[in-house]
Amino acid sequence: MSSPAFSSALADAAAVRGQLNTWLVEHAYPLWWEAGADRLHGGFHEKLGLDGKPTNDPRRARVQARQVYAYSVAAKSGWNGPVREAAEHGLTFFLNHYRRPDGLFRTKVAPDGGCLDDTVVLYDQAFALFALAAAQGAAPENRVPEEMAVAVRQRLLDTLHHAQGGFEESHPRTLPLLSNPHMHMLEACLAWMEQGGDGGWRELAEEIVNLALTRFIDGQMGGLKEYFDGDWRPQAGTPGRIVEPGHQFEWAWLMLRWSALTGSQAAADAAWRMIAIGEGPGVDRRRGVAMNALLDDMTPHDPVARLWPQTERIKAAALAALATRDDADRSEGYWAMAAAGGRGLMTYFDTPVQGLWRDRLNPDGSFVEEAAPASSFYHIVCAIQELDRALATIGHP
Numbered sequence: 001m002s003s004p005a006f007s008s009a010l011a012d013a014a015a016v017r018g019q020l021n022t023w024l025v026e027h028a029y030p031l032w033w034e035a036g037a038d039r040l041h042g043g044f045h046e047k048l049g050l051d052g053k054p055t056n057d058p059r060r061a062r063v064q065a066r067q068v069y070a071y072s073v074a075a076k077s078g079w080n081g082p083v084r085e086a087a088e089h090g091l092t093f094f095l096n097h098y099r100r101p102d103g104l105f106r107t108k109v110a111p112d113g114g115c116l117d118d119t120v121v122l123y124d125q126a127f128a129l130f131a132l133a134a135a136q137g138a139a140p141e142n143r144v145p146e147e148m149a150v151a152v153r154q155r156l157l158d159t160l161h162h163a164q165g166g167f168e169e170s171h172p173r174t175l176p177l178l179s180n181p182h183m184h185m186l187e188a189c190l191a192w193m194e195q196g197g198d199g200g201w202r203e204l205a206e207e208i209v210n211l212a213l214t215r216f217i218d219g220q221m222g223g224l225k226e227y228f229d230g231d232w233r234p235q236a237g238t239p240g241r242i243v244e245p246g247h248q249f250e251w252a253w254l255m256l257r258w259s260a261l262t263g264s265q266a267a268a269d270a271a272w273r274m275i276a277i278g279e280g281p282g283v284d285r286r287r288g289v290a291m292n293a294l295l296d297d298m299t300p301h302d303p304v305a306r307l308w309p310q311t312e313r314i315k316a317a318a319l320a321a322l323a324t325r326d327d328a329d330r331s332e333g334y335w336a337m338a339a340a341g342g343r344g345l346m347t348y349f350d351t352p353v354q355g356l357w358r359d360r361l362n363p364d365g366s367f368v369e370e371a372a373p374a375s376s377f378y379h380i381v382c383a384i385q386e387l388d389r390a391l392a393t394i395g396h397p
C-alpha cells in the first residue's frame with residue numbers, strides 16, 4: 001500500500017511498474033528463455049514470430065550481448081528461472097562465435113554460429129563490453145571478462161581513436177561518424193565503473209561525455225544529433241538535422257547518471273534540455289508514444305514509433321524524478337512522465353502469445369505485423385528495473 005506522503009503521479013508510476021514487472025516475470029523472461037534460446041546451436045534467436053516460434057534470421061552480435069545482460073540481471077526482477085544458466089548460455093555462444101583473433105567482436109553470424117560478416121562495428125564492441133560487465137557482475141570471482149574487456153578497450157583506442165575524442169566507425173575511415181555507438185560505449189564504461197573496473201573506464205566515460213556536450217549536442221537547440229563529418233561537425237543536409245527522441249532520453253539518462261557520480265552540472269543541464277525535447281515535440285500525445293525522429297526545427301521526421309524509445313522515456317523519467325526529489329512539483333511531473341511512458345510501452349505487449357512485443361507503431365495507430373526482435377528485451381528489462389530502483393530509492397514499496 002502506498003503511503004499518503006507519496007504523490008498521486010508517483011503512486012500511478014508504481015502501479016504501472018507493478019503491471020510491467022508482472023508481465024516481465026510471468027511471461028517475457030520464461031518465453032525468451034524457453035522459446036528464445038537455441039538449445040541446438042546455443043545462443044539466442046534473433047527474433048520470435050508472433051506465434052512464439054523462432055525465425056531463422058542471422059544473428060547480430062549486439063543481440064547476443066544484450067540477451068546476456070537481460071538474463072544476468074533477471075533475479076533482480078524476481079524471475080526465479082535458471083538465471084545463471086541462461087546468461088552463460090548466451091555468453092558461451094557469443095565468445096565462441098563472435099570473438100575474432102584480435103580480441104574484437106565480429107558483427108554477424110548464422111544461426112549455427114558460422115561467420116557471416118567479420119567486420120568490426122563500433123556499436124557491437126560497446127555491447128561486447130557491456131555483456132562482459134554483466135558477466136563479471138554475475139560471477140565476480142572470475143576475472144576473465146575484465147581482462148577481455150580491458151583488451152577490447154585498448155585495441156579500440158589503438159585502432160579507432162579519433163584525434164578530437166571518441167572513435168572512428170572503422171579503419172580505414174568510413175563516414176559519417178556516429179554519436180550512437182558512443183552512447184552505448186558510455187553505458188558500458190558506467191557498467192564497468194559499477195563493477196569496480198580500472199580508472200580507464202572513467203577516463204573514457206569522461207571523454208565521451210565531453211564529446212557529447214561539445215559536439216553531439218547542438219548548444220542552441222539543446223538536442224543531440226546523430227550523423228557527423230570527419231571533424232565532428234553535423235553532416236550536411238537532412239542527416240545532420242536528425243534528432244531522435246529515444247536518443248534524447250537515453251543520453252539524458254546516462255548524463256544524469258554521470259552527473260550523480262561526478263557532480264557535473266553541465267551534464268545535468270544537458271539532460272534536462274534533452275528530456276524537454278523528447279517529452280515535448282518528441283511525443284505524439286494522440287498515440288501516447290515517443291516517435292522515431294524529429295528534425296532540428298522540432299518537426300516530425302519519422303513519425304513511426306518503435307518500441308525502444310518508449311523504454312528510454314521511462315528510464316529518463318525515473319532518474320529525473322529521483323534527481324529532482326527535493327522539488328515536489330518537478331519530481332511529480334517526471335513521475336507522471338514515467339507512468340505515461342510505461343502505459344505507452346504496454347500497448348506494445350498486446351500480442352497473441354504473451355511475453356512477445358510489437359516493434360513499430362504506425363502513425364494511424366496500427367502495428368506493423370512482424371516478428372518480435374530479441375534486441376528490444378534489454379531495453380525493456382533495463383527500463384522496468386530503473387523504474388523499480390527509483391521507486392525503491394525513495395522508499396516506495
Ligand SMILES: O=P(O)(O)OC[C@H]1O[C@@H](O)[C@@H](O)[C@@H](O)[C@@H]1O
Nearest residue numbers: 062180184250308373375376379
Ligand atoms: O535497432 P535495434 O537493434 O533493435 O536496437 C534498438 C535501438 O537501441 C538504442 O539504444 C539505439 O542504439 C538505437 O539506435 C537502436 O536502434
